[in-house]
Amino acid sequence: MEGILFPRGVPEGLEGLDAYRARGGYQAVERLAGMSPEDVVAKVEASGLRGRGGAGFPTGRKLALTLECPETPRYVVMNGGEDEPGSKKDRVLMENVPHLILDGIILAAYAVQAEKAYLYINHGYEAATRAMETAIEEARQAGYCGADVAGSGFSLEIVMVPAPSNYVAGEDTAALEVIEGKEPLPRQKPPFPVTEGLFGKPSLVNNVETLANIAPIVNKGPESYRSFGTADSPGTMVFSLGDEMERPGVYELPLGTPLRHLVEECGGGLKSGKAIKAILPGGPSSGFLLPESLDLPLDHNSLREAGSSIGCGVVKVLTEDDSVVDEVVRIADFFARESCGQCPACRMETNMLVALLKKVQAGEGNDALVEQFGKVIAFNKGKGFCSLINMPGPPIESAVRLFPEEFRGA
Ligand SMILES: Cc1cc2nc3c(=O)[nH]c(=O)nc-3n(C[C@H](O)[C@H](O)[C@H](O)COP(=O)(O)O)c2cc1C
Numbered sequence: 001m002e003g004i005l006f007p008r009g010v011p012e013g014l015e016g017l018d019a020y021r022a023r024g025g026y027q028a029v030e031r032l033a034g035m036s037p038e039d040v041v042a043k044v045e046a047s048g049l050r051g052r053g054g055a056g057f058p059t060g061r062k063l064a065l066t067l068e069c070p071e072t073p074r075y076v077v078m079n080g081g082e083d084e085p086g087s088k089k090d091r092v093l094m095e096n097v098p099h100l101i102l103d104g105i106i107l108a109a110y111a112v113q114a115e116k117a118y119l120y121i122n123h124g125y126e127a128a129t130r131a132m133e134t135a136i137e138e139a140r141q142a143g144y145c146g147a148d149v150a151g152s153g154f155s156l157e158i159v160m161v162p163a164p165s166n167y168v169a170g171e172d173t174a175a176l177e178v179i180e181g182k183e184p185l186p187r188q189k190p191p192f193p194v195t196e197g198l199f200g201k202p203s204l205v206n207n208v209e210t211l212a213n214i215a216p217i218v219n220k221g222p223e224s225y226r227s228f229g230t231a232d233s234p235g236t237m238v239f240s241l242g243d244e245m246e247r248p249g250v251y252e253l254p255l256g257t258p259l260r261h262l263v264e265e266c267g268g269g270l271k272s273g274k275a276i277k278a279i280l281p282g283g284p285s286s287g288f289l290l291p292e293s294l295d296l297p298l299d300h301n302s303l304r305e306a307g308s309s310i311g312c313g314v315v316k317v318l319t320e321d322d323s324v325v326d327e328v329v330r331i332a333d334f335f336a337r338e339s340c341g342q343c344p345a346c347r348m349e350t351n352m353l354v355a356l357l358k359k360v361q362a363g364e365g366n367d368a369l370v371e372q373f374g375k376v377i378a379f380n381k382g383k384g385f386c387s388l389i390n391m392p393g394p395p396i397e398s399a400v401r402l403f404p405e406e407f408r409g410a
Helices: 017-022 037-047 059-068 089-096 098-112 126-141 172-179 208-212 214-220 222-226 259-266 291-295 300-305 324-338 344-361 367-380 393-402
Strands: 075-080 116-122 157-163 203-207 236-241 249-254 276-280 314-319
Touching: 017 098, 017 126, 037 059, 037 098, 037 214, 037 222, 059 098, 059 203, 075 089, 075 098, 075 172, 075 208, 089 098, 089 116, 089 126, 089 208, 089 236, 098 116, 098 126, 098 203, 098 208, 098 214, 116 126, 116 172, 126 157, 157 172, 172 203, 203 208, 208 214, 214 222, 236 259, 249 259, 259 276, 259 291, 259 314, 276 291, 276 324, 324 344, 324 393, 344 367, 367 393
Parallel strands: 075 116, 075 203, 116 157, 236 314
Antiparallel strands: 236 249, 276 314
16 A cells, blocks of 8 residues: 555665655755745645644644744654654654655644754664664755755754653653753643743654655645644654564554454564453553454544544554453552652642552452542643643553453453
């Protein structure tokens, strides 16, 4: 199937400048002088692109809000922190199609009239960092970034910043703190980065994959982009499958593709050949689905209606022999460990959930204990600076709802 980001499928190997130009890359950047920032914003808004970093926020709206803010200078931040367990798509994108990402960053920077773009990349990603560095140098020599981009009068400096390898460091305002030379601690919001971001100035923070979608939209037009995906979730998405699958890896599929296609056709089913017990379709903060849901389309609306979410496309499949309780203990442990600890409610909630789940794991589950999960989760909802506090809720509550027998006594 033809993709938008990986035209020849993944992995395709590092795509250099000439190969990227040959597939229509940097066309809009070469014509930058003939386009207004508002033209770029309008195209991204018309495309319906939604952020691929997990929350699915409309990208065009983010661009418009940043451009509307009168304060200057403005900044663009590419979020390549990628520390969600199982996620590898941003690394694969940076290693394989760095010019596609850079093209999007330059167009996004022009759209919000930013003078500087920061590439915030997981510090363990050596090959990805090298690929982006080389692409920046090639693009600079071609006149696509640096001073007076393609004779347009617009200038853009691009800087690389290593991201610490902890989960919260990928939260957008924690990333801004790191770029400012501080600890990776999320900020209270509002204000949001679009009005008060890096150094207190309007900043566009977008995920790597989100930015990789901008050039195809601007170069080929929003209608062409919308020929992929659904009305509510246009385009394609890069999904990550784990080692439990016959063919683990990264797959680009049009949004709205049935989950079954990803699991069976792309992933080849479970490596063990066992039956599927449950699926987490959007990473550790999504709700579990039963195998009956395999025909659900992978898009924001369909997964939300089914009590789950698409997150950043990490799909985990549990076998009939796996314990759902063990899996949610692992998930809750992860969030408790990764909570930065600055919000007392988050510290308290994540640790309490682990303690309760460990009792269930020890065979001490009962109705009163199970009721505690919902209470703890509801009480703490939204009480942190970032959404980590809300993350353990969906997997735990869906597990309790779908597998009640696993939670009540040994
Ligand atoms: C704890 C936590 C970790 C996050 N980690 C990442 C990350 O590694 N990469 C990312 O793009 N977004 C991450 N996000 C989401 C960002 O805060 C932000 O929503 C995203 O970068 C916006 O980009 P988008 O609109 O293109 O999706 C994280 C959020 C939270 C709460």
